[in-house]
Protein backbone atom coordinates (compact mmCIF):
# COMPACT_ATOMS: atom_id res chain seq x y z
CA UNK A 1 0.00 0.00 0.00
CA UNK A 2 1.31 3.45 -0.73
CA UNK A 3 0.70 7.08 0.04
CA UNK A 4 0.67 9.21 -3.05
CA UNK A 5 -0.15 12.67 -4.17
CA UNK A 6 -0.97 13.73 -7.69
CA UNK A 7 -1.45 17.40 -6.95
CA UNK A 8 0.57 20.03 -8.71
CA UNK A 9 3.03 21.47 -6.25
CA UNK A 10 3.76 24.81 -7.83
CA UNK A 11 3.01 26.80 -4.73
CA UNK A 12 3.18 30.22 -3.30
CA UNK A 13 1.50 31.81 -0.33
CA UNK A 14 -1.52 32.37 -2.49
CA UNK A 15 -1.26 29.58 -5.03
CA UNK A 16 -0.84 26.32 -3.13
CA UNK A 17 -3.12 23.66 -4.50
CA UNK A 18 -2.43 20.71 -2.23
CA UNK A 19 -4.62 19.81 0.72
CA UNK A 20 -3.19 20.84 4.10
CA UNK A 21 -2.52 18.12 6.62
CA UNK A 22 -3.75 15.22 4.51
CA UNK A 23 -3.18 13.10 1.47
CA UNK A 24 -4.56 14.41 -1.79
CA UNK A 25 -6.73 11.63 -3.15
CA UNK A 26 -7.27 11.72 -6.89
CA UNK A 27 -10.76 11.13 -8.24
CA UNK A 28 -11.59 7.54 -9.22
CA UNK A 29 -11.53 8.37 -12.92
CA UNK A 30 -7.97 9.70 -12.83
CA UNK A 31 -5.65 7.98 -15.22
CA UNK A 32 -2.04 7.50 -14.28
CA UNK A 33 -0.95 9.87 -17.04
CA UNK A 34 -1.45 13.00 -14.91
CA UNK A 35 2.24 13.72 -15.03
CA UNK A 36 3.61 17.14 -14.37
CA UNK A 37 7.23 18.09 -15.00
CA UNK A 38 9.34 21.05 -14.13
CA UNK A 39 10.71 22.84 -17.15
CA UNK A 40 14.40 22.22 -16.52
CA UNK A 41 16.82 19.36 -15.88
CA UNK A 42 15.76 19.55 -12.28
CA UNK A 43 12.97 17.52 -10.79
CA UNK A 44 12.68 19.85 -7.82
CA UNK A 45 13.31 23.58 -7.55
CA UNK A 46 12.53 25.20 -4.22
CA UNK A 47 13.15 28.85 -3.41
CA UNK A 48 12.81 30.67 -0.09
CA UNK A 49 10.29 28.19 1.29
CA UNK A 50 8.85 29.16 4.66
CA UNK A 51 6.47 27.38 7.00
CA UNK A 52 5.46 27.91 10.61
CA UNK A 53 3.83 25.06 12.53
CA UNK A 54 2.16 24.74 15.90
CA UNK A 55 -1.12 25.70 17.42
CA UNK A 56 -3.16 28.61 16.13
CA UNK A 57 -1.77 30.86 18.88
CA UNK A 58 1.79 29.59 19.15
CA UNK A 59 3.50 28.88 15.87
CA UNK A 60 7.22 28.55 15.31
CA UNK A 61 9.21 28.63 12.09
CA UNK A 62 10.08 25.12 10.92
CA UNK A 63 11.13 25.91 7.35
CA UNK A 64 13.12 29.09 7.33
CA UNK A 65 13.86 29.98 3.72
CA UNK A 66 14.72 26.63 2.08
CA UNK A 67 16.49 26.73 -1.28
CA UNK A 68 17.01 23.39 -3.02
CA UNK A 69 17.54 22.00 -6.49
CA UNK A 70 17.42 18.28 -7.24
CA UNK A 71 18.51 16.83 -10.56
CA UNK A 72 15.88 14.67 -12.32
CA UNK A 73 16.67 10.95 -12.20
CA UNK A 74 19.01 11.29 -9.22
CA UNK A 75 19.09 9.78 -5.74
CA UNK A 76 19.41 12.88 -3.59
CA UNK A 77 20.05 12.47 0.13
CA UNK A 78 18.91 14.92 2.77
CA UNK A 79 20.77 14.97 6.10
CA UNK A 80 20.82 17.15 9.18
CA UNK A 81 20.29 17.10 12.93
CA UNK A 82 17.03 16.04 14.61
CA UNK A 83 14.33 18.63 14.20
CA UNK A 84 16.02 20.63 11.42
CA UNK A 85 13.01 20.23 9.12
CA UNK A 86 13.83 17.31 6.80
CA UNK A 87 10.50 15.47 7.16
CA UNK A 88 8.57 18.72 6.98
CA UNK A 89 10.30 19.61 3.71
CA UNK A 90 9.38 16.19 2.28
CA UNK A 91 5.76 16.71 3.33
CA UNK A 92 5.67 20.06 1.57
CA UNK A 93 7.22 18.56 -1.57
CA UNK A 94 4.59 15.81 -1.52
CA UNK A 95 1.70 18.22 -1.03
CA UNK A 96 0.88 16.99 2.49
CA UNK A 97 1.63 20.42 3.97
CA UNK A 98 1.11 23.80 2.35
CA UNK A 99 3.92 26.34 2.81
CA UNK A 100 3.26 29.84 4.08
CA UNK A 101 5.37 31.34 1.31
CA UNK A 102 8.04 30.53 -1.24
CA UNK A 103 8.20 28.79 -4.58
CA UNK A 104 8.09 25.06 -5.35
CA UNK A 105 8.37 23.53 -8.76
CA UNK A 106 8.43 19.75 -8.46
CA UNK A 107 7.72 16.82 -10.77
CA UNK A 108 4.43 15.14 -9.97
CA UNK A 109 2.87 12.85 -8.99
CA UNK A 110 4.88 12.00 -5.92
CA UNK A 111 4.86 8.90 -3.72
CA UNK A 112 5.79 8.70 -0.05
CA UNK A 113 7.34 5.88 1.93
CA UNK A 114 7.78 6.32 5.68
CA UNK A 115 10.04 4.91 8.36
CA UNK A 116 7.77 2.13 9.59
CA UNK A 117 6.64 -0.24 6.84
CA UNK A 118 4.04 -1.78 9.18
CA UNK A 119 1.96 1.35 8.61
CA UNK A 120 2.05 0.89 4.85
CA UNK A 121 2.29 -2.84 4.14
CA UNK A 122 -1.15 -3.98 5.27
CA UNK A 123 -2.43 -6.55 2.77
CA UNK A 124 -1.97 -10.32 3.24
CA UNK A 125 0.19 -10.91 0.18
CA UNK A 126 2.92 -8.92 -1.52
CA UNK A 127 1.04 -8.69 -4.84
CA UNK A 128 -2.17 -7.55 -3.15
CA UNK A 129 -0.31 -4.92 -1.19
CA UNK A 130 1.47 -3.47 -4.21
CA UNK A 131 -1.83 -3.46 -6.13
CA UNK A 132 -3.73 -1.80 -3.28
CA UNK A 133 -3.33 1.82 -4.37
CA UNK A 134 -4.19 1.02 -7.98
CA UNK A 135 -7.82 0.34 -7.06
CA UNK A 136 -8.61 4.02 -7.47
CA UNK A 137 -7.54 4.16 -11.12
CA UNK A 138 -9.42 2.84 -14.12
CA UNK A 139 -7.07 -0.03 -14.98
CA UNK A 140 -7.70 -3.50 -16.37
CA UNK A 141 -6.61 -6.58 -14.42
CA UNK A 142 -3.78 -7.04 -16.92
CA UNK A 143 -2.59 -3.46 -16.42
CA UNK A 144 -2.63 -3.89 -12.65
CA UNK A 145 -0.73 -7.19 -12.89
CA UNK A 146 1.88 -5.62 -15.19
CA UNK A 147 2.32 -2.59 -12.89
CA UNK A 148 2.71 -4.86 -9.84
CA UNK A 149 5.23 -7.11 -11.55
CA UNK A 150 7.37 -4.31 -12.99
CA UNK A 151 7.38 -2.43 -9.67
CA UNK A 152 8.45 -5.54 -7.76
CA UNK A 153 11.13 -6.21 -10.36
CA UNK A 154 12.61 -2.71 -9.85
CA UNK A 155 13.00 -3.34 -6.11
CA UNK A 156 14.34 -6.88 -6.63
CA UNK A 157 11.26 -8.49 -5.09
CA UNK A 158 9.63 -10.15 -8.10
CA UNK A 159 10.23 -13.62 -6.65
CA UNK A 160 8.26 -12.63 -3.54
CA UNK A 161 5.09 -11.73 -5.42
CA UNK A 162 2.89 -14.41 -3.80
CA UNK A 163 4.55 -14.40 -0.36
CA UNK A 164 2.54 -13.58 2.75
CA UNK A 165 3.63 -10.12 3.88
CA UNK A 166 3.93 -11.19 7.53
CA UNK A 167 6.79 -13.53 6.56
CA UNK A 168 8.99 -10.71 5.19
CA UNK A 169 11.98 -9.10 6.87
CA UNK A 170 11.89 -5.37 7.68
CA UNK A 171 13.92 -4.52 4.60
CA UNK A 172 11.76 -6.69 2.36
CA UNK A 173 8.68 -4.94 3.75
CA UNK A 174 10.24 -1.58 2.97
CA UNK A 175 10.92 -2.73 -0.58
CA UNK A 176 7.28 -3.81 -0.90
CA UNK A 177 6.20 -0.38 0.38
CA UNK A 178 8.42 1.26 -2.25
CA UNK A 179 6.97 -1.01 -4.95
CA UNK A 180 3.48 0.05 -3.84
CA UNK A 181 4.45 3.68 -4.35
CA UNK A 182 6.13 2.88 -7.67
CA UNK A 183 3.09 1.05 -9.04
CA UNK A 184 1.28 4.39 -9.17
CA UNK A 185 3.98 5.68 -11.53
CA UNK A 186 5.27 8.61 -9.44
CA UNK A 187 7.93 10.94 -10.81
CA UNK A 188 9.16 11.88 -7.36
CA UNK A 189 9.78 9.35 -4.58
CA UNK A 190 9.92 10.84 -1.08
CA UNK A 191 11.61 8.38 1.27
CA UNK A 192 11.76 9.30 4.95
CA UNK A 193 14.31 7.40 7.06
CA UNK A 194 13.47 3.99 5.62
CA UNK A 195 16.45 2.22 7.12
CA UNK A 196 16.30 3.43 10.74
CA UNK A 197 15.11 0.07 12.11
CA UNK A 198 16.98 -2.17 9.66
CA UNK A 199 20.09 -4.27 10.06
CA UNK A 200 22.95 -3.72 7.65
CA UNK A 201 21.90 -6.36 5.12
CA UNK A 202 18.34 -5.04 4.89
CA UNK A 203 19.61 -1.44 4.90
CA UNK A 204 21.76 -2.05 1.84
CA UNK A 205 19.03 -4.12 0.18
CA UNK A 206 16.64 -1.16 0.37
CA UNK A 207 19.29 1.33 -0.75
CA UNK A 208 20.23 -0.93 -3.67
CA UNK A 209 16.57 -1.09 -4.68
CA UNK A 210 16.20 2.70 -4.71
CA UNK A 211 19.48 3.08 -6.61
CA UNK A 212 18.19 0.54 -9.12
CA UNK A 213 14.99 2.56 -9.61
CA UNK A 214 16.78 5.83 -10.36
CA UNK A 215 19.30 4.06 -12.61
CA UNK A 216 16.65 2.25 -14.66
CA UNK A 217 14.02 4.99 -14.67
CA UNK A 218 15.67 8.29 -15.47
CA UNK A 219 12.29 10.06 -15.17
CA UNK A 220 12.03 9.10 -11.49
CA UNK A 221 13.83 11.10 -8.81
CA UNK A 222 14.29 9.91 -5.23
CA UNK A 223 14.79 12.15 -2.20
CA UNK A 224 16.09 10.08 0.69
CA UNK A 225 16.17 11.40 4.26
CA UNK A 226 18.71 9.72 6.50
CA UNK A 227 20.90 10.00 9.59
CA UNK A 228 23.19 7.19 8.48
CA UNK A 229 26.33 8.65 6.87
CA UNK A 230 27.43 5.34 5.33
CA UNK A 231 24.43 5.60 2.99
CA UNK A 232 26.03 8.55 1.19
CA UNK A 233 27.98 6.13 -0.99
CA UNK A 234 24.71 5.38 -2.83
CA UNK A 235 23.81 9.04 -3.42
CA UNK A 236 24.24 11.11 -6.55
CA UNK A 237 24.11 14.29 -4.47
CA UNK A 238 23.38 15.34 -0.91
CA UNK A 239 22.08 18.35 0.99
CA UNK A 240 22.56 19.21 4.65
CA UNK A 241 19.88 21.09 6.59
CA UNK A 242 20.15 23.15 9.75
CA UNK A 243 17.49 25.23 11.49
CA UNK A 244 14.96 24.93 8.68
CA UNK A 245 17.37 25.77 5.86
CA UNK A 246 19.51 23.88 3.38
CA UNK A 247 23.03 25.05 4.26
CA UNK A 248 24.99 22.78 1.91
CA UNK A 249 24.46 20.86 -1.35
CA UNK A 250 27.16 18.92 -3.17
CA UNK A 251 28.52 15.54 -4.15
CA UNK A 252 28.58 12.77 -1.52
CA UNK A 253 32.33 13.33 -0.96
CA UNK A 254 31.84 17.07 -0.57
CA UNK A 255 28.98 16.40 1.85
CA UNK A 256 31.20 14.12 3.93
CA UNK A 257 33.95 16.75 4.03
CA UNK A 258 31.40 19.40 5.06
CA UNK A 259 30.04 17.24 7.88
CA UNK A 260 33.53 16.29 9.05
CA UNK A 261 34.25 20.00 9.47
CA UNK A 262 31.17 20.16 11.69
CA UNK A 263 32.67 17.37 13.79
CA UNK A 264 30.46 14.53 12.55
CA UNK A 265 32.03 11.05 12.60
CA UNK A 266 31.78 10.57 8.82
Ligand SMILES: Nc1ncnc2c1ncn2[C@@H]1O[C@H](COP(=O)(O)OP(=O)(O)OP(=O)(O)O)[C@@H](O)[C@H]1O
Pocket residue numbers: 053054055062080081082083084085086087088089
Ligand atom coordinates in the same frame (compact mmCIF):
# COMPACT_ATOMS: atom_id res chain seq x y z
N1 LIG B 1 2.68 19.57 13.18
C1 LIG B 1 3.65 20.18 13.87
N2 LIG B 1 3.36 21.12 14.79
C2 LIG B 1 4.33 21.75 15.47
N3 LIG B 1 5.65 21.51 15.30
C3 LIG B 1 5.99 20.56 14.42
C4 LIG B 1 5.02 19.85 13.64
N4 LIG B 1 5.66 18.99 12.83
C5 LIG B 1 6.97 19.15 13.10
N5 LIG B 1 7.17 20.10 14.04
C6 LIG B 1 8.45 20.56 14.55
O1 LIG B 1 9.21 21.03 13.47
C7 LIG B 1 10.58 20.72 13.65
C8 LIG B 1 11.08 19.96 12.43
O2 LIG B 1 10.48 18.67 12.43
P1 LIG B 1 10.86 17.58 11.32
O3 LIG B 1 10.16 16.32 11.68
O4 LIG B 1 10.65 18.15 9.97
O5 LIG B 1 12.44 17.44 11.59
P2 LIG B 1 13.43 16.34 11.05
O6 LIG B 1 14.65 17.06 10.57
O7 LIG B 1 12.78 15.44 10.08
O8 LIG B 1 13.78 15.58 12.41
P3 LIG B 1 14.20 14.04 12.67
O9 LIG B 1 15.53 13.85 12.04
O10 LIG B 1 14.25 13.96 14.16
O11 LIG B 1 13.12 13.17 12.08
C9 LIG B 1 10.68 19.96 14.94
O12 LIG B 1 11.06 20.85 15.96
C10 LIG B 1 9.28 19.45 15.17
O13 LIG B 1 9.00 19.31 16.55
